Amino acid sequence: MVENLAPSRLATDSDIIETQPVLSFINPVSYVACPKGPKQVDDCRHASTPSAANAALSAIRRALQGDSVYANIMKLTSIAIISSVPVNIRVALIRFKTQIRGDSMRRFRESPILFAMSSVMLLCCFQSATSLAQDITAPAERTRMLADDLKGTTRYHVAPNEDTIPNDKYGDDVRLGKKIFTETYTYGRRYAGNGLSCANCHLYAGRQPHAGPMWAAYGMYPAYLEKNDRNNSLEERIQQCFRFSLNGFAPALDAPELRALVSYMHFLAKGVPIGVGMPGRGYPQVLKTGSDPSPTRGGDIYKAKCASCHGANGAGKEKDGGGYTWPPLWGMDAYNKGAGMASNNLLAGFIKANMPPGQGWSLTDQEALDVAAYINLQIRPFDPRKGLLKGLFD
Numbered sequence: 001m002v003e004n005l006a007p008s009r010l011a012t013d014s015d016i017i018e019t020q021p022v023l024s025f026i027n028p029v030s031y032v033a034c035p036k037g038p039k040q041v042d043d044c045r046h047a048s049t050p051s052a053a054n055a056a057l058s059a060i061r062r063a064l065q066g067d068s069v070y071a072n073i074m075k076l077t078s079i080a081i082i083s084s085v086p087v088n089i090r091v092a093l094i095r096f097k098t099q100i101r102g103d104s105m106r107r108f109r110e111s112p113i114l115f116a117m118s119s120v121m122l123l124c125c126f127q128s129a130t131s132l133a134q135d136i137t138a139p140a141e142r143t144r145m146l147a148d149d150l151k152g153t154t155r156y157h158v159a160p161n162e163d164t165i166p167n168d169k170y171g172d173d174v175r176l177g178k179k180i181f182t183e184t185y186t187y188g189r190r191y192a193g194n195g196l197s198c199a200n201c202h203l204y205a206g207r208q209p210h211a212g213p214m215w216a217a218y219g220m221y222p223a224y225l226e227k228n229d230r231n232n233s234l235e236e237r238i239q240q241c242f243r244f245s246l247n248g249f250a251p252a253l254d255a256p257e258l259r260a261l262v263s264y265m266h267f268l269a270k271g272v273p274i275g276v277g278m279p280g281r282g283y284p285q286v287l288k289t290g291s292d293p294s295p296t297r298g299g300d301i302y303k304a305k306c307a308s309c310h311g312a313n314g315a316g317k318e319k320d321g322g323g324y325t326w327p328p329l330w331g332m333d334a335y336n337k338g339a340g341m342a343s344n345n346l347l348a349g350f351i352k353a354n355m356p357p358g359q360g361w362s363l364t365d366q367e368a369l370d371v372a373a374y375i376n377l378q379i380r381p382f383d384p385r386k387g388l389l390k391g392l393f394d
């Protein structure tokens with residue numbers, strides 16, 4: 001079924017850290033809304049359909065997400081400040097900041113008072129204006145086996161056909177899991193903070209190699225993740241995508257949605273060996289190109305190749321009945337700053353292999369990095385792990 005296995009790798013996700021407590025007190029739909037198990041998908045859906053009160057509560061929930069009211073006022077203020085600074089100026093500031101860090105700072109070291117004063121001033125002047133930018137000069141750190149893939153010699157696991165989902169309780173969970181995966185805005189709405197679906201980033205309902213396929217993830221957990229410095233279960237990994245990619249809330253570990261998602265992944269992974277890093281796992285690595293990503297060039301690529309679907313303002317196009325025909329890439333309904341996609345290298349890898357749809361691998365590495373740098377420079381929800389002033393100066 002599979003050959004040319006790539007060496008296994010530790011999960012190296014950059015979007016993770018500790019799981020934080022769910023804000024259950026303002027989560028409008030209680031956990032018991034789906035008491036009867038996966039068979040009652042429609043009941044469950046019904047129970048989750050927002051009444052006016054629920055809609056109001058979930059607006060409050062989104063507004064207060066993560067932190068105190070004060071923290072949120074700070075966040076809104078910083079969004080206002082930052083959005084008033086044009087992208088070009090932000091880019092120039094980042095360059096300047098990097099330069100200062102790299103060269104001029106060294107000259108100040110002999111004078112500690114000057115050094116301290118100028119550090120404080122620089123922080124105040126530049127940090128808030130550049131806060132939406134990732135480190136656009138960050139080098140590619142991860143290595144993945146791509147050469148064979150690109151030569152077309154690699155064969156990928158093919159997940160079983162859906163006709164083979166058994167007609168039993170396990171099968172019910174698998175089917176529910178797929179619905180949550182492809183229509184998260186309906187079936188996973190208790191935890192989703194935006195209108196994205198898992199399948200917007202894990203393409204072809206989690207089957208597509210090089211688009212974070214679920215069959216490749218299943219057998220690799222529990223896995224140690226550097227960012228939180230501990231071993232994480234598959235459920236915990238999924239919680240992280242809810243929190244950051246969906247800008248929402250971590251489902252409780254015994255939530256029926258989580259169990260259904262894991263069942264669906266288990267089904268897709270039928271026949272995949274445990275603990276083996278499968279070809280096509282995650283997103284491909286875009287290697288260092290030797291030249292810094294340029295958001296200015298990226299903006300031109302975006303206008304030419306992406307804006308027709310994702311919109312000049314990055315807001316995508318909503319679908320009737322929820323979710324998106326073309327998902328948003330930035331703005332308040334996009335992934336937040338703690339998400340994997342907020343790392344330019346991961347985003348570039350996803351774009352390189354998968355975008356525009358049907359034309360994967362058409363951009364050069366440099367073009368993918370440029371357009372990723374442009375996208376990640378735009379406004380998006382803050383990282384929910386950051387509170388108070390940290391949110392402003394991140």
Ligand code: HEC
Nearest residue numbers: 199200201203305306309325326327328329351355356357
């Ligand atoms: C023909 C329309 C189209 C074009 C052109 C297009 N995309 Fe997409 N993009 C999509 C669709 C549709 C999805 C969701 C895929 C799915 O649900 O199967 C998507 C998903 C994405 C995602 C992940 C979802 C998210 O919200 O973060 C990113 C990132 C992305 N596209 C970036 C790009 C970039 C960069 C370009 C230009 C190089 C581009 N796209 C061009 C239609 C398009």
Ligand code: HEC
Nearest residue numbers: 011013196197198201216217238241245282283335340341
């Ligand atoms: C905005 C895009 C986005 C959305 C939406 C999203 N994810 Fe992810 N997901 C990512 C990124 C980025 C990674 C890291 C990929 C890598 O390391 O190469 C990831 C990784 C994962 C992994 C680990 C994969 C592995 O091989 O270790 C799992 C499991 C996962 N996501 C599940 C989900 C589920 C379930 C949902 C829906 C509830 C979801 N994701 C929604 C972007 C997204």
